[in-house]
Amino acid sequence: MSGRLKGKQIVVTAAGQGIGKATAIAFHKEGAHVTATDLNDKTLAELNKEYPDIKVTKLDSTDNNAILEFTKTLDKVDVLFNAVGFVHHGSILECDEKDWDFSSNVNVKSMYFMCKAILPLMVKQNGGSIINISSCASSFKGFPNRFVYGTTKGAVIGLTKAIAADFVKQNIRCNSIAPGTVYSPSWQDRVNQSPDPVQAKKDFIARQPMGRLGTAEEIAAVAVYLASDDSTFTTGSTIHVDGGISI
Numbered sequence: 001m002s003g004r005l006k007g008k009q010i011v012v013t014a015a016g017q018g019i020g021k022a023t024a025i026a027f028h029k030e031g032a033h034v035t036a037t038d039l040n041d042k043t044l045a046e047l048n049k050e051y052p053d054i055k056v057t058k059l060d061s062t063d064n065n066a067i068l069e070f071t072k073t074l075d076k077v078d079v080l081f082n083a084v085g086f087v088h089h090g091s092i093l094e095c096d097e098k099d100w101d102f103s104s105n106v107n108v109k110s111m112y113f114m115c116k117a118i119l120p121l122m123v124k125q126n127g128g129s130i131i132n133i134s135s136c137a138s139s140f141k142g143f144p145n146r147f148v149y150g151t152t153k154g155a156v157i158g159l160t161k162a163i164a165a166d167f168v169k170q171n172i173r174c175n176s177i178a179p180g181t182v183y184s185p186s187w188q189d190r191v192n193q194s195p196d197p198v199q200a201k202k203d204f205i206a207r208q209p210m211g212r213l214g215t216a217e218e219i220a221a222v223a224v225y226l227a228s229d230d231s232t233f234t235t236g237s238t239i240h241v242d243g244g245i246s247i
């Protein structure tokens, strides 16, 4: 631990597993006071057992009333890390209106709710850093069978730039991270649920120029940078952490 985030108050969404969990732990190890939120209270309880100093709160990031109630419990937020996201499989022809609405709510509206609730605190304290998780499947690149996922992750980049533009004078930075394929529980589920899991795993790895998946910790390392005062001249950017997929 080098204390790069010493004393910072940080809220993390989707912290029960995967990138959100690894990032909550990385923030904690750098000296931050972390509040980890997720829909799943079981995985949050496991995180809290392992790291009792990480505060955990069950929170559905698509429930605006719950978010507003949660925000009332916070005095100060230096960093908001939005990791919530869901991968729908299919082209536009397999994407029903309910799939469109679900992915839009989980992947984009959740970030609108979280940012809107927490920004007033950042404005009051004249500073803050918001980090939103997008994807390499977004406005940068199209992938087969990622129609609504890519659409919504492109919207995350637009949301990020819009917030960065509106609050740059208030010392509030807003950036996004676009990961390539990263090992996580939901990635493992996607592999297991495919008709041929062995081939599906090979295909995921084959599309990565480095010939391997990323780790959640490799995404967390960039999140620490964006949360820290090392990145005070960086706003509105999207950092690709994708093993070369965007080359």
Ligand SMILES: NC(=O)c1ccc[n+]([C@@H]2O[C@H](COP(=O)([O-])OP(=O)(O)OC[C@H]3O[C@@H](n4cnc5c(N)ncnc54)[C@H](O)[C@@H]3O)[C@@H](O)[C@H]2O)c1
Pocket (backbone or CB within 6 Å): 013, 014, 015, 016, 017, 018, 019, 020, 037, 038, 039, 040, 043, 059, 060, 061, 062, 083, 084, 085, 086, 087, 106, 110, 133, 134, 135, 136, 178, 179, 180, 181, 182, 183, 184, 185, 186, 187, 216
């Ligand atoms: N894993 C990858 O390959 C990859 C690649 C690019 C981008 N991403 C993005 O990274 C983020 C994290 O993905 P992951 O694969 O590391 O984790 P994951 O998908 O395994 O876990 C997601 C977590 O989000 C929580 N969650 C789901 N809906 C929620 C809601 N409404 N409110 C609060 N919590 C909710 C789940 O309980 C779970 O703990 C997502 O936004 C995803 O789109 C992942």
